[in-house]
Amino acid sequence: MGVTDSLQTDDEVSNRQYMIFAQGDVNFKSGWIFTVGGSFNNNSVKFTRLSLLPPLSQSRIFENKLAPRIAILKKILKEVSLYASAARGFSTPTVAELLKSSGTIGNNLQPEDGIDYEIGARGALFNDKLYFDINAFFFHLNNTIVQRIDTNGVSFSINAGSTKQHGLETFVSYQLVDHPNQFFSNTKIWVSHSWHDFHYNSFKQVNTDYSGKLLPSVPQNTVVAGLDIFTRPGLYANITYTYCDAIPLNDANTDFASSYNLLGARAGYRKMIGSGLRIEIFAGVDNLFNTKYSLGNDINAAAGRYYNAAPGINYYAGISIDFLSH
16 A cells, blocks of 8 residues: 655666777688787766756766787697687776765776786597687786765765686587487587686775685686487487585675585477477476575675575476477
8 A cells, every 4th residue: 555755866867888899810821810909988977866956967978998909829730729818808887886875976986997818728629529618817807896885874886906817717528429310319428617716806995904805706616517418319318417616705705605516407309390390398307406505695795694595406397399480
């Protein structure tokens, strides 16, 4: 039985952005590929509070510097390449970050800027049966935007500190079976691993120094692996395993969400009927171990209210019908 109250605020926000981007590639017969690119970004925000008489208008214009990128790739074999790249980028503050809870715009807030270095290798071996992709990155972020609350309870954002985000990401797959005319027509195993070493490089909030602490919400190790089996008649099965490391839940790293293991499986049957109809019947199970874990944690939540219960073991089934046009 709620009753509509008077209008509290009436705001008009105009957000304009444009980007100019150019890139050039040079290919050599020796297998070298050089790429050079860059972009220029401009962003302006005008905020008008119409509920005030007369209306109050405020604006900010962000003119970002040139964001360059350079990359080098070398084909060492026909299907194997090594590469390296360096890039600089910007992230303009959002309207929510610009606007203080008091209704004024933070005039000193600047875009986040960072530089990223990457090296890696990707390719296929053994007649394309073994595929791999390995990437190492070194990302440094400056002018990190964080939220503050003053003594009057007004929340606002400032540029405070920097972060170092280093990592290694790997994907490997191997095709065990590739015989289209046999009963087991295709079988593949694969594994993906991410190692992330994300830290605050320098970060102070009021009188507390979080420099060197782990970035909240980022597990250090994540592994996802699977087995995919397909048959000529249309039967198939997919098995997927997931491991996630403990996750820091606050800036001080005093609380962590526990690590967890998940196992899921799906089986089905696909059938073409004529040339224009494909039907699929499938069923599966998620969280076969009935693991108790938290998913979608609330980072830096007050009074330690970080956790959100994830589903236990659960089942699903379905039918999919596709009409294919030619």
